[in-house]
Amino acid sequence: MEFTEKVVIFRVGTFRENDCWVRFLSPSRGIVTGFAFGGRKSKRRFCGCLDHLNQVLFRVSSGKRNQYLSLEEGTLLQGFAGLKKDPLKVGMVGNCLRFLEAVHTGEAGSAEACDLVLSMLGGFDGLAGPPSPFFPIIFRIALAFGQGYDLDVVHCASCKAVLQEHAWAGCAIEEGVFLCPSCTGKAGYIRLSWQALAVLHHLRTTEIGKWVDWVPGTSLQRSLYTFADRYIRYHLGVADEENRVVRC
Numbered sequence: 001m002e003f004t005e006k007v008v009i010f011r012v013g014t015f016r017e018n019d020c021w022v023r024f025l026s027p028s029r030g031i032v033t034g035f036a037f038g039g040r041k042s043k044r045r046f047c048g049c050l051d052h053l054n055q056v057l058f059r060v061s062s063g064k065r066n067q068y069l070s071l072e073e074g075t076l077l078q079g080f081a082g083l084k085k086d087p088l089k090v091g092m093v094g095n096c097l098r099f100l101e102a103v104h105t106g107e108a109g110s111a112e113a114c115d116l117v118l119s120m121l122g123g124f125d126g127l128a129g130p131p132s133p134f135f136p137i138i139f140r141i142a143l144a145f146g147q148g149y150d151l152d153v154v155h156c157a158s159c160k161a162v163l164q165e166h167a168w169a170g171c172a173i174e175e176g177v178f179l180c181p182s183c184t185g186k187a188g189y190i191r192l193s194w195q196a197l198a199v200l201h202h203l204r205t206t207e208i209g210k211w212v213d214w215v216p217g218t219s220l221q222r223s224l225y226t227f228a229d230r231y232i233r234y235h236l237g238v239a240d241e242e243n244r245v246v247r248c
């Protein structure tokens with residue numbers, strides 16, 4: 001079996017003298033590893049494309065007896081040189097991709113994940129100033145929304161009232177719904193201000209690449225962080241602890 005696809009490279013390593021393994025995100029197959037035999041020396045087959053954070057058009061075959069993916073040739077589509085010049089941006093992208101690797105398994109949602117990653121890389125690549133330290137939280141929320149855990153942030157799930165007409169709304173984490181103040185019970189929900197709701201609504205309708213330098217005020221940061229942490233722990237089963245993504 002053979003296929004040709006636009007992918008994003010996460011990591012590249014060398015084994016033996018001239019061979020590489022490549023960890024990449026495919027829009028149809030998810031995050032997979034392939035092998036580029038002779039990849040370190042073949043300029044004809046992999047002309048400068050085997051580097052992390054490149055978008056590459058790969059021609060891939062299944063290898064002998066379908067035991068592994070063999071990368072036959074690659075063409076560089078985007079190298080994101082502006083992003084790679086800045087260690088801060090590279091570190092932040094690495095943080096987001098590690099999170100993606102922790103939660104995204106299998107093929108479902110891979111095209112959406114690919115779009116999200118490409119938009120993020122493009123956003124950082126074109127950013128002249130420093131990235132927002134809050135961006136990884138925004139990325140996590142957008143990823144959860146795109147991986148099947150989207151929320152209606154406009155209407156109360158119970159009475160259908162417009163949430164923005166109230167000062168705040170309650171998010172029932174386990175049910176994955178928002179409720180207006182009249183419909184929230186006594187416990188079991190997180191309170192989000194209308195400003196935080198407006199951010200979530202805006203996030204659902206804009207590309208993630210536009211958020212790379214967005215810095216919210218302190219109370220909005222706290223509110224969005226609490227929501228992201230609780231929502232992602234429950235629905236995606238992971239959490240950030242001491243700079244590591246852990247299963248919980």
Ligand SMILES: [Zn+2]
Pocket residue numbers: 156157158159160161179180181182183
């Ligand atoms: Zn209601």
